[in-house]
Amino acid sequence: DRLRLxxxxxxxxxxxxxxxxxxxHALGEAGAKVAVVDLVLxxxxxVARELSLKGIKSIALAAxxxxxxxxxxxxxxxxxxWGTIDIACNNAGINMNxxxxxxxxxxxxxxxxxxxxxLFLCCQAAGRIMLNQGYGKIINTxxxxxxxxxxxxxxxxxxASKAGVVKLTQTLGTEWIDRxxxxxxxxxxxxxxxxxxxxxxxxxxxxxLADIPAARLARVTDLQAAVVYLxxxxxxxxxxxxxxxxxxxxxx
Ligand code: NAD
Numbered sequence: 001d002r003l004r005l006x007x008x009x010x011x012x013x014x015x016x017x018x019x020x021x022x023x024x025h026a027l028g029e030a031g032a033k034v035a036v037v038d039l040v041l042x043x044x045x046x047v048a049r050e051l052s053l054k055g056i057k058s059i060a061l062a063a064x065x066x067x068x069x070x071x072x073x074x075x076x077x078x079x080x081x082w083g084t085i086d087i088a089c090n091n092a093g094i095n096m097n098x099x100x101x102x103x104x105x106x107x108x109x110x111x112x113x114x115x116x117x118x119l120f121l122c123c124q125a126a127g128r129i130m131l132n133q134g135y136g137k138i139i140n141t142x143x144x145x146x147x148x149x150x151x152x153x154x155x156x157x158x159x160a161s162k163a164g165v166v167k168l169t170q171t172l173g174t175e176w177i178d179r180x181x182x183x184x185x186x187x188x189x190x191x192x193x194x195x196x197x198x199x200x201x202x203x204x205x206x207x208x209l210a211d212i213p214a215a216r217l218a219r220v221t222d223l224q225a226a227v228v229y230l231x232x233x234x235x236x237x238x239x240x241x242x243x244x245x246x247x248x249x250x251x252x
Pocket of ligand 1: 066118143190191192193
């Protein structure tokens, strides 16, 4: 079965909750060993425990992906533990929220440090291992916001950083494919997470719903098969691709 990931070694950043947690489960259920990486160790540990209860081999690691020493440490730890990295899921991302005219340099830098510098550091550190072994799958989490402006306010740094994720993915994907390393990204639409359940966000959620041909928000389960596909041999001819999963929202 070309979609199985048996004996593959994977890591997922931002794996402590939300989309990353769902990706960790999906990769593990497909057979991979999974290193769950998060800024908050307790969250990574909780997810690693969930995986262990399902019989999936997993470890929890703390790292701030925007720090080169943290990224190198997680790569070294995974190599020491499991000998290789076959699948790198670079998913950690943040979304800050101020009007463009009020966006501080701190907010701009923080967003880019996590969403783009972090991705560069992870792709480079994991990529070196993969190029060396002539095999690897890198899957980055971008966003529908890389293509369209899904809501017109307060997303300048986020939208710009996610467009950067797609171009980084395209560039690495073409540069490395002849050495066996495939680099793709997934762009979710608006995903139904606890984050958007607050009462004050409901008017905005209603507006989003009106813009989604699928007439509902994405669920993390809508995204899980995509990460397995991009991590598996079945997608070996794909690279630099932006797999958009948004219920048709970017087409409307
Ligand atoms: P989330 O906020 O629920 O989870 C993100 C996780 O990343 C958290 O556990 C957090 O601790 C961790 N994290 C934050 N900064 C980090 C850092 N510097 N180093 C390591 N870990 C860090 O987010 P989510 O909704 O699951 O989103 C995951 C990814 O999907 C992000 O890149 C986000 O931009 C993208 N995305 C989300 C949506 C959505 O609607 N939720 C839509 C499109 C794209």
